[in-house]
Amino acid sequence: MTPRRRPPITDPRVRELVRAARTPRGSALSRRSFLLGTLGAAGVGALLAACGSEGEDVVGVVDRSTEERLVRWANWPIYVDQDESGASPTISAFEDLSGIRVDYAEAIEDNESFYASVQERLLAGADIGYDVVTVTDYLAARLIRLGYAQNLDRTRIPNADNLLPSLKGVDFDFGRTRSLTWQSGFAGIAWDKQAVPKGLRTVSDLWDPDLAGGVQLLSEMRDTMGLLMLEEGVDPSGTWSNDEFYQALEVMREKVSSGHVREVAGNSYADALVAGEAVAVFAWSGDITALNFEHGDRFEFAIPEAGGTLWSDNLLVPVGSTHRSNAEDLFDYYYQPEVAAQVAAWVNYITPVEGAQEAMVAIDPELAENPMIFPDDETLRRVSVFRTLEPDEDERFSNEFFAAAGL
Amino acid sequence: MSIATVLGEGGPQAATPRRTRARGHLPLLLPGLVYLTLFFVVPVGALLATSLYVPVPGGDVGQYQPALHWQNYTDALAKFWPQLVRSFGFALMATIAALLIGYPMAYVIGVRARGRRLLQGLMLVLVVAPFFTSFILRTIAWKQILADDSFVVSALHWLHLLPPGGRLTATPFAVVCGLTYNFLPFMVLPIYASLERLDARMLEAGADLYASPFTTFRTVTLPLSMPGVVGGTLLTFIPASGDYVNSSLLGNNTNTSMIGQVIDARFFKVLDYPTAAALSVVLMVAILLLVGAYVRRSGTEELL
Numbered sequence: 117m118t119p120r121r122r123p124p125i126t127d128p129r130v131r132e133l134v135r136a137a138r139t140p141r142g143s144a145l146s147r148r149s150f151l152l153g154t155l156g157a158a159g160v161g162a163l164l165a166a167c168g169s170e171g172e173d174v175v176g177v178v179d180r181s182t183e184e185r186l187v188r189w190a191n192w193p194i195y196v197d198q199d200e201s202g203a204s205p206t207i208s209a210f211e212d213l214s215g216i217r218v219d220y221a222e223a224i225e226d227n228e229s230f231y232a233s234v235q236e237r238l239l240a241g242a243d244i245g246y247d248v249v250t251v252t253d254y255l256a257a258r259l260i261r262l263g264y265a266q267n268l269d270r271t272r273i274p275n276a277d278n279l280l281p282s283l284k285g286v287d288f289d290f291g292r293t294r295s296l297t298w299q300s301g302f303a304g305i306a307w308d309k310q311a312v313p314k315g316l317r318t319v320s321d322l323w324d325p326d327l328a329g330g331v332q333l334l335s336e337m338r339d340t341m342g343l344l345m346l347e348e349g350v351d352p353s354g355t356w357s358n359d360e361f362y363q364a365l366e367v368m369r370e371k372v373s374s375g376h377v378r379e380v381a382g383n384s385y386a387d388a389l390v391a392g393e394a395v396a397v398f399a400w401s402g403d404i405t406a407l408n409f410e411h412g413d414r415f416e417f418a419i420p421e422a423g424g425t426l427w428s429d430n431l432l433v434p435v436g437s438t439h440r441s442n443a444e445d446l447f448d449y450y451y452q453p454e455v456a457a458q459v460a461a462w463v464n465y466i467t468p469v470e471g472a473q474e475a476m477v478a479i480d481p482e483l484a485e486n487p488m489i490f491p492d493d494e495t496l497r498r499v500s501v502f503r504t505l506e507p508d509e510d511e512r513f514s515n516e517f518f519a520a521a522g523l
Numbered sequence: 524m525s526i527a528t529v530l531g532e533g534g535p536q537a538a539t540p541r542r543t544r545a546r547g548h549l550p551l552l553l554p555g556l557v558y559l560t561l562f563f564v565v566p567v568g569a570l571l572a573t574s575l576y577v578p579v580p581g582g583d584v585g586q587y588q589p590a591l592h593w594q595n596y597t598d599a600l601a602k603f604w605p606q607l608v609r610s611f612g613f614a615l616m617a618t619i620a621a622l623l624i625g626y627p628m629a630y631v632i633g634v635r636a637r638g639r640r641l642l643q644g645l646m647l648v649l650v651v652a653p654f655f656t657s658f659i660l661r662t663i664a665w666k667q668i669l670a671d672d673s674f675v676v677s678a679l680h681w682l683h684l685l686p687p688g689g690r691l692t693a694t695p696f697a698v699v700c701g702l703t704y705n706f707l708p709f710m711v712l713p714i715y716a717s718l719e720r721l722d723a724r725m726l727e728a729g730a731d732l733y734a735s736p737f738t739t740f741r742t743v744t745l746p747l748s749m750p751g752v753v754g755g756t757l758l759t760f761i762p763a764s765g766d767y768v769n770s771s772l773l774g775n776n777t778n779t780s781m782i783g784q785v786i787d788a789r790f791f792k793v794l795d796y797p798t799a800a801a802l803s804v805v806l807m808v809a810i811l812l813l814v815g816a817y818v819r820r821s822g823t824e825e826l827l
Contacts, residue, residue: 229791235585262583329690335776335792372777378693379775393671393692507583514793519602522777523788 177241177266181441185216188439189446190223190230190246192429195299197462206458210449216442221246226382227255238264238435247437248446254338256295256430257288257504265294266433272444275451278470282496283428288504295430296447297468299402299460302488302499303339304424306399306417308389318421319347322396328376330395332385333368337517338502340380340398342425344368346500352425353500361513369520380521389415401488402464417488419498426499428468454478460489567807574800585794592797599801603785607805610782611813613695614764617702618710621759622752624703625710629751630744632711633718650711658705662772665701666692669773693775701769709758717751718744753821761810782806 196204207218223246224230230251234244238259251259259265270276276296289295307316311330316322322331334340342352344364350356371377378394379385386403388394390411404417433443449455453471460467461479466489476484487495505513574595576587600607628650636643653661668675669691679685691697721744729739745752767783774780782802789799 226791228794232585232791232794258583329688375778377777379777381776391670391672393690510584511578511793511795515795518788518793522606522780523785523792 177436177438179440180438184439185214185442186219186439187216187248187442187446188219188221188246189248189250189443190221191250191298192224193222195222195250195429195463196220197459206450206455209455210446214442214445214449216445218446224250227252231255231258234434238262241435243436243438244434247433247439248443249432249434250298250429251432252429253286253288253427253501254504254510256432258507258510259432259434260289260294264435266435266437266440267293268296268433268440268447269444272441273448273451275448278451278453278456280468280470283468286428286501289430295432296451298429298431298450299463299465300426300428300468301465302401302417302419302424302426302491303334303336303343303398304401304417304419305343306389306397306404306415308392308395309414309416311392311395315416316396316418316420319343323371323376327396329378330393331371331377332388332394332397333372333377333380333521334385334398334400335380335382335518335521337514339400339425339427340368341365341513341517342500342502343398343420346420346423346425349422351423351500352502354503356503362516365516365520368517372521401466405464405486405488419495424499426496426501428501464489466491570800570803573796574804576797576800585796587796595797595801596805599798600805602798603782603802606780606782606785607802607809609780610764610806611809613699613702613770613781614760614766616699617706617763618756618760620699620703621707621710622756625707625755626714626752629711629714629718629748633715634721634723634744637719637723647715650708650715654708659768659772661705662701662768665697665704666772669697669700692773693779695774695779697773698770698779698781701773702763702766705766705769706759706763709762710755713754713758714748714751717748717754721747749821753818757814757817761814764810765806 197206199205204220207220210216211218230249237244249259256265270293273296276292279292279297283297283300284292286292286295305316305319305322309315312327338352341361341364344367345352345356345360348360348364348367350360350364368377368380372380379388381388385394385397385399386407389397389399389407399417401417404415407415431443431447433440437443450459451469453469453475456467456469456472457475457479460472461476461483464486473484473490476490483489491499572589573587575589575591575593576595577590577592579586579588582588628646632643632646632650636646667673670676671690671692676685676691679691680687680689685691691700725743725747726739729743730736734742764781765783767781767787770779770781770784771787774784776784783806786799786802786806789795789802
């Protein structure tokens with residue numbers, strides 16, 4: 117997830133409001149889930165003791181998990197459950213029952229900038245200071261392609277069998293041996309219900325002259341271009357090439373240069389919506405759910421008629437990490453349906469864990485029915501994953517995309 | 524042996540005091556030299572080298588290899604000259620605005636409030652106080668001040684100074700406002716420093732010679748404060764032209780993009796390091812040339 121999807125809240129008053137809105141369910145760790153978690157991790161602990169695994173595919177890196185009960189996790193801001201003090205109940209529970217200390221850092225603000233900051237050390241096979249990184253599909257694909265991700269011992273992560281069937285065979289990691297999904301979300305269109313009373317159905321509805329100057333697009337290329345391509349009748353998960361991409365890019369260039377699009381940005385679109393400065397935007401599903409929590413259902417999110425995009429953020433163990441087994445314990449813990457439901461209730465994104473919906477009923481029956489957290493097949497049929505780009509395409513497309521946006 | 528002799532402070536009886544003194548100061552310079560070499564010369568060298576790199580054939584995103592590809596410069600300029608020109612345009616506007624706002628402030632603090640130490644100190648604190656909070660926070664505050672539902676915008680609408688539906692955020696105006704505000708103290712303080720030394724008797728002499736207050740200002744005050752004005756404009760213009768915080772927070776990322784933003788996006792979003800490095804070098808050289816020409820023209824050689 118990018119900060120655009122979940123902007124860090126800077127205003128203390130807003131932060132207070134968010135907490136007030138979320139606390140009742142956010143901190144709810146039911147007795148049942150706690151017990152289940154304890155049992156699960158105890159089993160894992162026993163397994164761990166029996167195996168004493170070694171990092172088999174990384175030369176020169178020894179797994180020191182048994183000596184150092186530590187796992188260092190780099191994640192995005194506000195991407196795990198929190199209680200009033202800012203601590204995460206699920207992380208605390210994991211620490212208590214596994215004896216592994218979690219150094220949780222909100223260290224990733226942006227996929228590419230994070231990659232730029234660790235690239236040299238990954239190339240050298242050195243420790244980057246994190247044992248778990250949470251990165252979006254395309255960056256996960258690049259890390260795996262370049263051999264920067266360690267092989268996971270799936271026998272030590274039995275709960276990973278709960279992974280949703282649709283996520284079991286992603287194109288960048290077919291058997292899911294080097295990555296596991298953390299959360300997923302949709303990119304679609306959102307609008308202010310007062311300012312746009314008749315609503316929006318298609319991406320082309322955003323080009324209505326009445327909305328000029330109040331439209332915002334996302335600076336995440338795959339989401340903005342995915343939505344534009346879908347509107348042109350191109351499936352971004354298919355085998356399209358330059359022509360289709362540039363044709364959609366032309367639409368964006370024209371709308372940006374004519375001033376119809378107010379801004380091509382990330383996290384700030386949420387602020388702009390709240391301030392009433394943007395009224396029709398490309399948006400991420402979880403953001404709108406969260407905004408509506410705070411602003412009384414003022415906004416609406418929809419997947420455009422032509423379709424929306426689906427992205428996922430993935431957990432990877434970078435090459436050079438010496439705590440792979442601890443990381444595997446962490447993954448196994450979070451793949452328990454009860455724990456996953458607890459996280460989903462707080463972050464409002466799609467949980468990749470099967471059974472979490474049933475577990476959610478215990479936390480909040482209303483959320484269990486929310487198609488943005490638990491999409492039904494009908495919804496899933498309408499979204500597609502932007503295909504993995506070849507390195508040279510990636511370079512060229514992002515170059516052109518940002519140039520069209522004025523950067 | 525006293526400390527004075529070790530340091531080369533030979534006193535009157537030393538045979539060649541000038542030479543020992545010069546040698547004695549070298550070790551004192553060393554930390555500065557090492558620091559500058561490590562954190563300025565080496566990075567600039569690396570930047571120059573990177574600006575000539577080419578992508579590794581068949582390599583992945585963000586992988587480059589050393590080369591002497593001068594075309595990076597022409598490509599970068601051909602693509603991003605509008606943002607470069609815009610940066611200098613915005614920086615120039617902000618510098619002029621800061622000068623118009625800052626000079627009277629410096630004048631009041633340095634000349635009018637003379638003798639009233641407390642008032643002077645208080646006003647100086649007011650100038651410097653914004654530095655106690657973060658640059659980013661102050662810029663975000665401006666975002667709220669200029670927001671569509673802010674009193675500034677509604678007042679402008681009411682006065683018909685802004686057309687219906689007109690707005691301030693995400694416009695060049697907002698970016699220049701932010702730049703002006705954020706660099707204002709850099710303008711005020713040097714001008715204050717030179718005005719503070721202004722001999723009040725000169726102004727009296729001007730009045731005695733029947734010069735109007737304006738003539739006195741034009742022929743006495745302004746020329747004497749020129750070093751401060753030149754210093755202030757440089758301290759405002761140079762950081763303003765490379766700034767990217769104001770344009771990314773107050774601008775719209777499209778027709779208000781400044782070169783700093785482009786460099787940031789090339790480095791961290793596109794991972795196009797050679798273009799980013801080439802643009803950084805171009806920016807540095809352009810500033811150096813502009814500033815050199817300016818200082819030469821305004822004739823304050825002691826600044827060079």
